[in-house]
Amino acid sequence: MKDWFxxxxxxxxxxxxxxxxxxxxxxxxxxxxxLTLGIAAILLCxxxxxxxxxxxxLSLPAMAIFAWWLGKEVIAPQIGRKL
Numbered sequence: 001m002k003d004w005f006x007x008x009x010x011x012x013x014x015x016x017x018x019x020x021x022x023x024x025x026x027x028x029x030x031x032x033x034x035l036t037l038g039i040a041a042i043l044l045c046x047x048x049x050x051x052x053x054x055x056x057x058l059s060l061p062a063m064a065i066f067a068w069w070l071g072k073e074v075i076a077p078q079i080g081r082k083l
Contacts (some may be wrong), residue, residue, distance in 0.1 A: 028079050033071035040067035
């Protein structure tokens with residue numbers, strides 16, 4: 001099992017090093033957006049039942065737009081700077 005995991009990590013490392021900087025940035029942005037959308041969905045599911053109906057209707061698109069913006073404009077550039 002340990003050999004398989006180390007081979008997997010080495011394969012990921014080689015694949016990452018073969019991609020261009022622009023492709024790396026795109027991958028980071030996609031991952032950041034997916035992560036923030038997932039967190040927003042979990043948060044919304046946690047409080048959805050206690051929200052009044054008008055707030056429910058508006059909260060779904062608002063959370064989705066905010067999560068997309070946060071992933072693309074805030075988190076992805078921060079991760080990109082660390083690399």
